[in-house]
Amino acid sequence: MDKYQLKQYMNTSPDAKLKDLVMKLLYDEIVSLRLAPGAKLNVNQLAASLGISRTPVAEAIAGLAEIGFVVTHPGQAGSFVMDLSLHDMIALYQVRSAVESEAAFLCARNADDDVVRELSLLADAFKDSVIRRDIRGMKETDMPFHRLLVDGCGNAYVVRCYEQILPKLVMYQSSILEFVGQEGSEANPWLQSVKYNHTSVVQAIRMRMPELARQAMANHVDTSLNFTSLTGPGADPFVALREK
Numbered sequence: 314m315d316k317y318q319l320k321q322y323m324n325t326s327p328d329a330k331l332k333d334l335v336m337k338l339l340y341d342e343i344v345s346l347r348l349a350p351g352a353k354l355n356v357n358q359l360a361a362s363l364g365i366s367r368t369p370v371a372e373a374i375a376g377l378a379e380i381g382f383v384v385t386h387p388g389q390a391g392s393f394v395m396d397l398s399l400h401d402m403i404a405l406y407q408v409r410s411a412v413e414s415e416a417a418f419l420c421a422r423n424a425d426d427d428v429v430r431e432l433s434l435l436a437d438a439f440k441d442s443v444i445r446r447d448i449r450g451m452k453e454t455d456m457p458f459h460r461l462l463v464d465g466c467g468n469a470y471v472v473r474c475y476e477q478i479l480p481k482l483v484m485y486q487s488s489i490l491e492f493v494g495q496e497g498s499e500a501n502p503w504l505q506s507v508k509y510n511h512t513s514v515v516q517a518i519r520m521r522m523p524e525l526a527r528q529a530m531a532n533h534v535d536t537s538l539n540f541t542s543l544t545g546p547g548a549d550p551f552v553a554l555r556e557k
Contacts, residue, residue: 316363331365336373338363343382343394344483346491350551351396354383382480395481397551399542402485409482410534412474413459417514417530419466421523428465429519432458436511443508448494456486458511462530488551489537492544503540510536 315338322334339359342348354374360367374392377383383392420428435458442450463475498504510533517526544550 319363319365330369332369332372332376335363335365335369336376339373339377340382340480343377344480344487346484346487348394350394350484350488352394354392354394380480397484397488399550402541403538405478405481405485406534406538408474408478410531412471412478413462413534414527414530416463416466416468416471416475417518418523418527419468419471420462421518421521421526423467424465424518428461429515432461432465432511432518433515435461436515439511440508443493443504446494446498448490451490451493452487455490456483459486462514489541492541492550495544498544501540501543503536503543506532506536507540 318341319334319338322329322337323331326334339348339354348354356367356370356374360370363370374383378385378392382395384395385392420432424432435454439451439454439458441447442454460479463472466472492498493504493507510529514526514529514533517529541550545552
């Protein structure tokens with residue numbers, strides 16, 4: 314854990330409770346996969362690494378448990394980072410497809426030219442990052458593209474639905490980008506589609522063709538699932554992330 318990041322949070326929000334800042338730090342570590350899915354959280358070790366007492370750490374972990382990012386297991390002591398699985402990802406991405414496909418449809422009808430221009434820039438940058446296997450570049454352009462697409466659709470209810478799934482979606486998106494950057498990923502038959510999915514969505518939006526935009530986004534979600542399901546030698550592509 315990065316105690317210097319915690320100090321930065323404390324300097325930025327001097328009136329915030331320490332437990333809330335620790336919760337934010339842990340949350341950021343979890344959704345970015347720096348804390349591996351399924352990892353056990355040792356309160357004493359975390360407190361020592363941050364240079365604070367164990368009480369705010371324990372309270373932060375309890376807060377993350379309330380929103381589902383930390384879990385307990387029957388017969389096992391302690392708390393664990395929520396795990397990722399292909400089965401869970403499929404269920405989540407069914408909802409994601411419904412929300413983001415509708416957002417793409419609405420963007421093709423409603424988004425102003427500035428939003429479309431920014432979407433195009435993000436799509437091009439993402440494609441270039443995938444070609445270079447630049448994981449940092451992919452992370453800096455992938456979720457911002459999807460967030461802008463939803464925010465630019467002009468429907469507050471779509472935005473609210475998206476925000477409900479966003480934290481866990483960030484974890485799965487981060488995992489996909491890790492998979493893209495892995496050695497041997499070029500053999501995955503879905504990689505070429507991953508490169509150009511964002512561009513296809515933007516082209517449909519730019520042409521103001523709502524149904525085409527909706528289908529392009531649905532295809533994008535399907536491609537992400539197909540790419541993930543064929544990652545690695547085993548049935549569970551997330552094993553490697555748990556062992557990081």
